Amino acid sequence: MRLFPMFRLFPILLLILASCTKKAGNENEIVLGEYGSMTGQESSFGTSTHRGIEMAIEEANAGGGHAGKKFRIITYDNQGKSDEAVTAITKLITRDHVLMVIGEVASSRSIAAGAIAQQYKVPMISPASTNPKVTQLGDYVFRVCFIDPFQGRVMAKFARENLKKQKAAVLRDIRSDYSVGLADFFSKEFKAMGGEIVADVAYSTGDVDFKSQLTNIRSKKPDVIFVPGYYTEVGLIARQAKELNLNVPLLGGDGWDSDKLTEIGGDAIVGHYFSNHYSQEDQTPRVQDFIKKYRARHGEAPDSMAVLGYDAALVAVDAVRRAKELTPSAVRDALAETKGIPGVTGVITLNAQRDAVKPAVVMQVKGPKTYGYVTTINP
């Protein structure tokens, strides 16, 4: 009987041992960290980004790595939750001692985790968070995509100039910094261009019933509705709008970009527009080449998140190669000087605010998993 307590302790001891031996990064490796929503509501964001990052890292290693060392990426899942994102990045920095971190797509999570990166002074690159607050966290936080004011402005401009609409309604996800940001900038720009916002109503991430909000919007008779949410809710919103006979164009941002959009939205989402980072119809060799490689590997065309993940990793690798020494602060300095990196989403130059300056494309949903290129709007 005396032996039993020891037996019980044994697995715990094993665990402790395991966590000690699992010291990341030996002499021949440059370890980068990644955190993302690999599971949960927005799991397609996390998995796509990861695929893109993986491809860039492999190419970098095939190209000889850096100074005789290979790049390695450690990835943690945050289940689409902000608190988990904080745990994940803390683990990457304090336990795995990564040189820099790549993540997240959703602005709310990038903001939560970016604060940690800034606190530990380890550089972080967000592949796709477009909320301005992300890089305002401090000089260690960067991004390779455009920002919400620009995206909101693009859709306002598109609604006024291309679609010639006068009265717009806004349906925003009040729990998402991304959605609120886009909605605010859209409203501001749309009004500045002589349009009128007739309704501005809200929902929360995870809601499934939007009929009351849509009934409200319907009573105001808008000729276009701006829905800058994420694809799951947008799919349901499109369905319910159609059910309620609310047949005006819906506009949105890059949060729509997932194959799940048409799966959930069905016929109801067809014909609506969203702004995005790149178009598969872009004939630039670099873009077509990437699409071909991605398709060969994953059996489908890359969505924006995959492309941005790839670009973020490109920028990361480039900064590591240019850094004076392999410390987080030296890599940060190199990142700040990123200039003219030929990414798939365009040539990436980071400005003084650590944001990328790039054009946006407007896409129209054509059918299941198919989108048509409509126009490009420059910064």
Added chain:
Amino acid sequence: MQAFLQNLINGLALGGVYALVALGYTMVYGILSFINFAHSEIFMFGAFAGLFVALQLMGAHDPMLVLMIVMLAAMAACMLLGAIVERFAYRPLRSAPRLNVLITAVGVSLLLQNLAQYQFGSTPRTFPSIIQTIPLLGGSDLVVTNIQVLVILVSAALVAGLTYLVNRTKIGTAMRAVSYDIDVASLMGIPTDRIIVFTFMIGSALAGCAAVLYGLSYPKIEPMMGVNIGMKAFVAAVFGGIGSLTGAAVGGLLLGLAESFTVYYISSTFRDAIAFAVLITVLLVRPSGLFGVIRKEKV
């Protein structure tokens, strides 16, 4: 006026689903005096069962027939799961303190959630449109779809059927007897274990049917979907007076309506806040809920 009617219809369709799930909570409470927290996960499994059966049958047969089969399959799957949960998680604890059973219920709920995440993955899936959504009444200001009517009618029919079952049949009489006093019922020759498992199965079947109706209206199926709706339905059951069938049905409908009107006239941010404020107010005035009766503790 049009907007009022539109919200009324939307709220009734939402409330119908709440009512069906609430009935499961209230039935188990009525008979065993504990909250079956795993009920929301039985609802979720029903949605997945419906989803898989629908994907097998879609297109090959008449839509109405497919819908019938999908509903029956989801109900059967839920009945089975309900029976298993009762047999292996709750029956061994029949004579244990009620708090133990309650904690077990929470445990079963978490187990089922994680099992579903492991088995089905946490990426939301789309419930197929078994029947096309057609507006029956299609003005520009007021739309009533066939799905909404279906939800309301099926819910009403099931509530009526259940009321008949409990009040007019032999097994219903036995259920009420067990609910009144389990020990005396067993002395009178009522097979209490069988009655209890039957109660669980009926409650679960309602959840299965609710899950299919929910899938048709809000086609997003994921392992955590039960949490929110389960909470709402539980609130509806307490609001109506837990243990009372009429209470659960009325509570569900009222909660659906309250949400619908709150979002339209006030703001979606207050959706749950208002619903719960109403609940608290009712419980302050009538501690046993709208239709509940306070049972005196037997000494």
